[in-house]
Amino acid sequence: MSKLIKTLLVANRGEIACRVIRTAREMGIKSVAVYSDADVNAPHVKMADMAAHIGGSPVGESYLRIDKIIAAAKEFGADAIHPGYGFLSENAAFSAACDEAGIIFVGPPVKAIDIMGDKAKSKRAMIAAGVPCVPGYQGEDQSDAVLIKEAKKIGMPVMVKAAAGGGGRGMRLVHKESEIENAIKLARSEAKNAFGNDQLIVEKAIMEPRHVEIQVFADQSGHTIHLGERDCSVQRRHQKVLEEAPCPVMTPKLRAAMGRAAIEAAKAVDYVGAGTVEFLLAKNGEFYFLEMNTRLQVEHPVTELVTGYDLVKLQIMAAQGEPLGISQDDVKLTGHAIEARLYAEDPADDFLPSTGPVHLFTTPSGDGIRVDSGIETGGAVSPFYDSMVAKIIGYGATREEARARLITALSQTALVGVKHNRDFLLDALDQPVFAKGEATTAFVGQTYGESGFEAPAPRAQELALAAALQFTLGQQRSMSRAVSPMAELLGWHSAQPVPTPFVYGETLVEVIARGKVLTASVGEEIFTLNPLYVADNQAVFEHNGTKIGLTYFAASETHIHITSQTQSFALINLAGGSAGDEAKAGDGSIEAPMHGLLLEIKVSSGDEVKIGDTLAVLEAMKMQHEILADIDGVVDEIYGSAGSQIAADDLILVIKPVED
Amino acid sequence: MSSFKSKVAVGSDRFESQRSAMMDKIAQMRELEQRTVDKSELRRPVFEKRGQLTPNDRLKRLLDPGMPFLRLFNMANYLWDDSNPDTSLPGGSSILGIGYVSGVRCLVWVDDSGIRAGAATTGGWQAARQAQEIAMRQKLPFIHLVESAGANLMEYEVELWANAGVIFRNLATMSAMGIPTLVVLHGPSTAGGAYMPGMSDYVVGVKNNGLAALAGAALVRAATGEVVDERELGGTEMHASVSGVIEYLAEDDAHGIAIARDIIDGLGWNERAPMSEPRGFTPPKYDPATIAGAVPPEYTSPYDVREVMARLYDGSEFEEFKSRYGPATICAQGRVMGMPCAMIGNNGPIDPSGATKAGQFFQLCDSADMPIVFLHNTTGYMVGTEYEQAGMIKHGSKMIQAVSNVRVPKISFYIGASFGAGNYGMNGFSYAPDFIFSWPNSRTGVMGGEQAAKTMRQVAEVRAERKGVPLDVEAADKQQAHIEAVFERQESAFYSSGRTLDHGMIDPRDTRKVLGFCLMTCREAKARELKSNTFGVARL
Missing domain, CATH: 3.90.226.10 (2-enoyl-CoA Hydratase; Chain A, domain 1)
Structure with missing residues (x-):
């Protein structure tokens, strides 16, 4: 029984909504986007044929509102809904609501969602189906005594998990028997808070495993195949960062075994459509069922690249009741693909999400490079949604080629306006452990430790480049304002050369033009830089015979963001004086000059301050910036708090002027 | 258009010897320029202690990056107030030139207060006067970064005072012509100097150091016995809020210059000079x-x-x-x-x-x-x-x-x-x-020195002959040598440029x-x- 979909509502946002709309368009299906207040100008809204506003910015008012989404589908005549991932994608009630409204839900049946959404239930089902599971206890009896007894039976180390859990919450690793009781208590309380369900399971902890998952597909007739595996071992805070296909240590025999197990898992719940069976792969080659995701995965592109199939298309076909038309033998894996997730977050501060305007977002294109993104220059990363903003994928004949292409692609990716993990991704891709294909789930912790990834402070060469760039932009600005620009006279001074100073933190960089070529001196170091091209946010300098490419964003005449091949940094030229911004001087509204960590607030409400008094200290780009009072007065309200991240132009505090 | 065929053989012995002689002259000019820069730089600690920028650092911040800068009167006052070629400082305690500020071609005058606190010099005010004339003729906004001790009372000469009034008259003329005049008051500008901000269209005053008063604290005390606080008397904070002499109050030197740049940008000066682009061209065939x-x-x-x-x-x-x-x-x-x-x-x-x-x-x-x-x-x-x-x-x-x-x-x-x-x-x-x-190799004068000396010897010979006395050869030789020396000295481009008899070298x-x-x-x-x-x- 097949029914062709004419109009597809995509109940999601960001890159995945764009991704689904793209395939719908290819298949001749009209698309309906849904959007919240915050997303009124988002790319997915512009991209879709139609768009429905479904409520306020918080997800609870929009993207999680089943009633509004069903109403929008009805209003726009959508005969199917694709849930993407996250939000309502694994919500059995939503799937049921679609059924009730006579709308095709592009996903598995309610039963599969229901079982796989519960760790304990799914594990019981998998054990019954003969799928290898981590030895453990997932019984109904939740008394402490039983849990402790079962844990001891399994043997240390064990993992205590919330049955309804995900994303690492309500999860406790226990090394010693004496710690079990306390771990249960904590996990239970976390589970209750996070999921409203304090059911726990106990499992043997597999140390330093790989996270390997199998992509399965089933059509409505029960024909089920697998499309190979993905290795998603590189994770931070239990979120995937780098994903690849195939798994570097995979063998045909192991793949066949894991594939078989994954198909069994899918069949056990009468699965239809795209699903992912996640396994832990131990060092000894044993693998254990972890969970099944009953939706399209974020990292599906790596599978698409090595199999050549469009997974969204297959999903839609399955939803229409068409046969897959692919046998297991048809599935051939060719080449290697690695995906990097670009998050708006601060790798130096425990990967805390960062929000703000997107001043500039540039991505590369070319052979073996795929970019799935949900933001654009001029847009914003709002605090309401997931901080993943784009996926950059490298594909090549070999793993090394894919890795090299991904590094190149990332080195040409720039995001300005929010903190992001690009430099971290580049660093991780370049780590020998990853390069050799040896990364396990312990990789990030072992490589970066507690402190996370610390981007190195700009060195003399970066400061010289920044100054040369600001110099060239200043020259271009002057030329565009001048009546008669004279190319032959640029950079010429008839007497002693008058260099232009740039002050970054405490460092002075002086730039002199000698004709076209610039000389930037940073202390004792002198850099000769030839600006070959500076326009449209792209710059190329020649230095000692090599070309250095940069992406830049000039937020103002003094404030520049630079993305080099390996580093993203922002600098403010303070040569214009301590109160360089006349417009802001003197009104007592103290705003953050740039993104950074508010280290300290030195005043309290009610304090009397004088112009020039230090009010707060902001740390950005490893430099400490003192924030000074711009008027005499009394500190009125303080908005910032010490230790918090703060965005450029955020109000830190307000000084009330003293009345004469 | 005919293409010229050069007969100069680049790299020939003659070329190289002529080149080396010319390069020596150029080096002499650059060394003199550097002498003044170095001398001014010696005062850096004093400026830094006061929270100021040096005059050269002010200029660096004033000018647009990478745009041409034509220095004017770089040799002004050389061998004038100080006739010793080994110590005389060219420039006249002023840095003058035409450069770009916010894309606008401007006449720029920076008081080089690193040299004798920017006190007026004979060549310096002559250069400034001529620079003003250039600004008027070429319709260039006039920017002056002020910090000057004014007239040097220890070397008082009445003409300096009498003649220098034209500097202020020119400011009045420029204002009437519609040429904006702008002053940044970085340091003291007392007595006559106080009219520098007073006469300018736009005045930016720098806090703490900028000062303008008709009479400084010492003179007020000498004249009236009043013991005054200098900031109360003529501080920029007072002028910005009480007297109204100053339009813009800056936090520091760099901020003052940033304001000056903003003022120039705000003029929209180039929006009123519609021009056709010059025709495309190729550079000279001969370098x-x-x-x-x-x-x-x-x-x-x-x-x-x-x-x-x-x-x-x-x-x-x-x-x-x-x-x-x-x-x-x-x-x-x-x-x-x-x-x-x-x-x-x-x-x-x-x-x-x-x-x-x-x-x-x-x-x-x-x-x-x-x-x-x-x-x-x-x-x-x-x-x-x-x-x-x-x-x-x-x-x-x-x-x-x-x-x-x-x-x-x-x-x-x-x-x-x-x-x-x-x-x-x-x-x-x-x-x-x-x-x-x-x-730097050029020579000017009523005639060549040798010619002048010979002429005067001829006159002496004719006079002796007419009187029927023999020529005092020793005296005539001495006179000839003296005339040659005087001409030789004054013919030199370094001398005449020092006297501001050109716009610079x-x-x-x-x-x-x-x-x-x-x-x-x-x-x-x-x-x-x-x-x-x-x-x-x-x-x-």
Whole structure:
């Protein structure tokens, strides 16, 4: 029984909504986007044929509102809904609501969602189906005594998990028997808070495993195949960062075994459509069922690249009741693909999400490079949604080629306006452990430790480049304002050369033009830089015979963001004086000059301050910036708090002027 | 347009020896410039202690990055207030030039307060006066970064006070013409200096250090016995809020300069100067840098001035006017950086046919509205019976008359000799050139020293003969040597440039750039209509 979909509502946002709309368009299906207040100008809204506003910015008012989404589908005549991932994608009630409204839900049946959404239930089902599971206890009896007894039976180390859990919450690793009781208590309380369900399971902890998952597909007739595996071992805070296909240590025999197990898992719940069976792969080659995701995965592109199939298309076909038309033998894996997730977050501060305007977002294109993104220059990363903003994928004949292409692609990716993990991704891709294909789930912790990834402070060469760039932009600005620009006279001074100073933190960089070529001196170091091209946010300098490419964003005449091949940094030229911004001087509204960590607030409400008094200290780009009072007065309200991240132009505090 | 075929063999012994001699002169000029920079730099700790920028650092922040800067009067006051060539500082405690501020071509004057606290010098105020005249003629916004101890009471000379008043009158004139005048008050500006902010259209005052008072604390105490607080008396904070002398109060030097840049940007100055772009062009076929080498540094060695023209004109191409008539006087037309301009140069003294040719050429240029460039290398008009009878006085006079009255931009370069009335006919300093620059090897004067000394010896010999007494050879030798020494000293470009008898000294290899910059400045001035008023802008 097949029914062709004419109009597809995509109940999601960001890159995945764009991704689904793209395939719908290819298949001749009209698309309906849904959007919240915050997303009124988002790319997915512009991209879709139609768009429905479904409520306020918080997800609870929009993207999680089943009633509004069903109403929008009805209003726009959508005969199917694709849930993407996250939000309502694994919500059995939503799937049921679609059924009730006579709308095709592009996903598995309610039963599969229901079982796989519960760790304990799914594990019981998998054990019954003969799928290898981590030895453990997932019984109904939740008394402490039983849990402790079962844990001891399994043997240390064990993992205590919330049955309804995900994303690492309500999860406790226990090394010693004496710690079990306390771990249960904590996990239970976390589970209750996070999921409203304090059911726990106990499992043997597999140390330093790989996270390997199998992509399965089933059509409505029960024909089920697998499309190979993905290795998603590189994770931070239990979120995937780098994903690849195939798994570097995979063998045909192991793949066949894991594939078989994954198909069994899918069949056990009468699965239809795209699903992912996640396994832990131990060092000894044993693998254990972890969970099944009953939706399209974020990292599906790596599978698409090595199999050549469009997974969204297959999903839609399955939803229409068409046969897959692919046998297991048809599935051939060719080449290697690695995906990097670009998050708006601060790798130096425990990967805390960062929000703000997107001043500039540039991505590369070319052979073996795929970019799935949900933001654009001029847009914003709002605090309401997931901080993943784009996926950059490298594909090549070999793993090394894919890795090299991904590094190149990332080195040409720039995001300005929010903190992001690009430099971290580049660093991780370049780590020998990853390069050799040896990364396990312990990789990030072992490589970066507690402190996370610390981007190195700009060195003399970066400061010289920044100054040369600001110099060239200043020259271009002057030329565009001048009546008669004279190319032959640029950079010429008839007497002693008058260099232009740039002050970054405490460092002075002086730039002199000698004709076209610039000389930037940073202390004792002198850099000769030839600006070959500076326009449209792209710059190329020649230095000692090599070309250095940069992406830049000039937020103002003094404030520049630079993305080099390996580093993203922002600098403010303070040569214009301590109160360089006349417009802001003197009104007592103290705003953050740039993104950074508010280290300290030195005043309290009610304090009397004088112009020039230090009010707060902001740390950005490893430099400490003192924030000074711009008027005499009394500190009125303080908005910032010490230790918090703060965005450029955020109000830190307000000084009330003293009345004469 | 004919392409010139150079006869200079680059790399030949002659080229190399001429080049090395010219490079020595250029090095001498650069060393003198650096001497002043170094001297001023010695005061850096004092400025830093006061939270100030040095004058040179102020200039760095004022100018747009990477844009051309034509320094003016770089040798001003050299050998004037201090006649010792080993200690005399060129510049006159002022840094003057034409540069870009927020994309606007401006006349910039920075008090070099690193040198004797910026006290007025004889050459310095002469240079400033002329710079103001250039600003008025070329319609350039006038920016002055002020910090000056004023007149040096220890070396008081009444003329300085009497003459210097023109500096303030010029500010009034500029305001009335519609040329914006802007002052940043970085430090003290007392007595007469207080009128510097007082007379300017826009005044930015820097907190803590900026000060303007008709009489400083010491003078007030001497005159009235009042013990005053200097900041209360004339501090920028007071002027910004009480007296109203200052429009903009800056936190520090750099901020003051940033405000000045914003003010200039806000004028929208270039939006009122619609201009056509100059025609595209190719650079000279002969590298302008080979001027050093192509030209003998001593004027006594003759050479073809067309070798210089070929290193200035686009594509080394120019059309000669009447090449066979009065051939020692070369008149040509071509383009420099796409802008049409005429050039006149000398391959020797100017004879009657050379003078008539030049006079006619000037009138044609005036008629065609074409700027004229004068390349001075002449020992003057021809003398002797033959030339007197041919009407040298008449033709020379009419050439001087023509050059005096042409209404097109006139740009002069002293590139070799410029003597006697030949200097006048070639648009010398007193003929109101729009711009006039010296090469460091050039020599100027009423006549050559040797010639003058011989002339005076001749006079002495005739006098002795008439009196029937023998010539006192020892006295005559002494006199001859003395005259030669006096002329020799004053002929030097370093001396005359020190006396501000030109607009500055340049590297001969930069002549094309200087010329292009000046032609463009004149072109811009012509295209610009000022919004004038009668009395200047009042500060009420």
